[in-house]
Amino acid sequence: MKVTPEQIKTVYDQSNAVQHYLSKSRRDGVKVDWEEPFSRSVFKQAIAPVSKNKGEKLRVVDIGAGTGDGYVLLSTLLLKDPELSGSYELEYLGVDISTQMVETAINLYGNHSNVGFECADIRTSKLARPFDLYLSCGVPYSHLTHKELDQALKMIVTNVCENRSRCAVIVDVLGRYSIEWTPQWQNSRWNYSMSFFQSEGDKDPTWMSFYSHQHLQEIMQQAANAVGCPVEKFEFFDRSIMVGRHTSTRQFNPGLPNYRDLVNSLLSPSQQTDLSQLIFQVELGAAPEHILDFFRKFSSWWNRLVSDATELLGEPLAIATVELPPEVQGFKAAAQKELQQISDKHLYRQKLEFMLAQVLRKLEATQQPGYGVGHDLFGVMWLDATRL
Structure with a gap:
């Protein structure tokens, strides 16, 4: 044949x-x-x-x-x-x-x-x-x-x-x-x-x-x-x-920060992450108003959590204070309490980065609108x- x-x-x-x-x-x-x-x-x-x-x-x-x-x-x-x-x-x-x-x-x-x-x-x-x-x-x-x-x-x-x-x-x-x-x-x-x-x-x-x-x-x-x-x-x-695989390849949006790689870094005990790169800085396209409104709210929550983590590292970012959704409120206080007994700087950062990954995941899971x-x-x- x-x-x-x-x-x-x-x-x-x-x-x-x-x-x-x-x-x-x-x-x-x-x-x-x-x-x-x-x-x-x-x-x-x-x-x-x-x-x-x-x-x-x-x-x-x-x-x-x-x-x-x-x-x-x-x-x-x-x-x-x-x-x-x-x-x-x-x-x-x-x-x-x-x-x-x-x-x-x-x-x-x-x-x-x-x-x-x-x-x-x-x-x-x-x-x-x-x-x-x-x-x-x-x-x-x-x-x-x-x-x-x-x-x-x-x-x-x-x-x-x-x-x-x-x-x-x-x-x-x-x-x-x-x-x-x-x-x-x-x-x-x-x-x-x-x-x-x-x-x-x-x-x-x-x-x-x-x-x-x-x-x-x-x-x-x-x-x-x-x-x-x-x-x-x-x-x-x-x-x-925030972590779709093409945030890593950036094949369709070359200026997009590589959020997936950054979150993988948060989850890896062998890596140290530049938390400032996690800030939501995405140029949005033309879309219905409810889509743009979601991203405005979600980005403010995401950036607030990242900023809370940088403050605990003594590396504050100029991020506006916003009220967080109930599901992720108290992250900073809980992290501070968890970390106060850790004197080793590497372990301190390692633990904080893992906790940040967990709360960012929770933010996505609980605030996704299904749009x-x-x-x-x-x-x-x-x-x-x-x-x-």
Whole structure:
């Protein structure tokens, strides 16, 4: 059989993608301590309204499963979360359009009980059985056009209606208004590179779709309406507002401070961080007023916390005093109390930097508005077709 240049390129691209997702360097401090816990918290909130009796199977299909990251995140949540531990028996199916991704996932997790992976295109493949959670992570839906996303969601909603089930649908996409790409804020689809590191800056870009929460909710609601399935509610969550991976590569916003690298430095006991570089100093693009208003408020809170830390180091910054949200109030006093017994300057700074990382993470997690202002936008839709 003759192999075309296009087929050769597809195999090459899939092989590179697999290596890309399996790279150990990809799981940096921000991913492990910041992003993955947030993703698990979204999964937990999605599961809660469709909870089952203890010990029953939680049936999950992971759309665009790749090499199985969603399975790892979800199984870790169900195993280690004190409120969920032992509550469910996970029955997991990962679906991906890439044969190499599926083969890799099978090699990694195929021997785990009640875990399977299969190659399918969610835009055209009909799901064979009901699920309690239609999962996605790693922005698989952003690979689709807006019309294709509508098509894929209709396939899911049709499955829900045919099985008269109650479920949660998680749609993970790229946020339109991330500071990583302010020059592109006026566009909802553009040529994007899936690079994680500066060394990958020459990776071939691919067209991707970007969403505000209004746009994403509109498509989700349209899909449900077209099939005739009742929507119980929607919720939206922004992940990685300040630490998206392209704050490190700065591929789409060259003047952006490398916030991800700086936060990774805070988390590393072997590094000393220039805290003044953490100050929010981003030139925003044209955006709806509620987006700009969010960044004005969020940046003032972020800068206040960084300034509190520099004052404890005797390196004060000229930052305006603002009232912090209740979730992060008292950081300076708590840090001062924690550090007063540490006389070693290196240990003092090391401890303070770690505490600053934790409070900045908490600020992001508790004040994210779900507008599409982070690297990821999670849209969660709860459906109830039990009475149809």
